[in-house]
Amino acid sequence: MRSIFTITALVLALGIVGMLAKKQWTSSRVPLVPAAQGGATGTAQQQSQQIQQQVQQQMDQLMQKPRPMPDDESK
Template sequence: MFRTFGLIGLVVALAIVAVLARRQAQAPQAAALPAVPGSPASAPTGSVRDQSQQIQQQVRQQMDALMQQARPMPDDESK
């Protein structure tokens, strides 16, 4: 009895994963890269190499901007 429920549950879980995988595969590829606010062009243009270099440059600029921000220091209250 429990094996039957376990098998049915496994089949249902696999069906859900299959449906989600199919939807992900059919999703437009432009949605995979989020638009970067403040960038001159939100969608890269040109060859694949140019697109890759542009994305790398955008990530590098974002990381540099994040590294420049001051981190809040925790309050060190001794009791």
């Protein structure tokens, strides 16, 4: 009898975790091509190259930003 309650509780917990994971997964999806760029036109290869170029440009911009220097106060 105790094992039936244990298995039922485990299945219920697994179901809850599964539903939460599915909800989180679907809410975190981002469209590959933003709508501001005219929608999803072109082949998958062209879209992939465009995304790679966007990521490269963003990385270049981030690498160009100066990092804040720490204070030289020695205690």
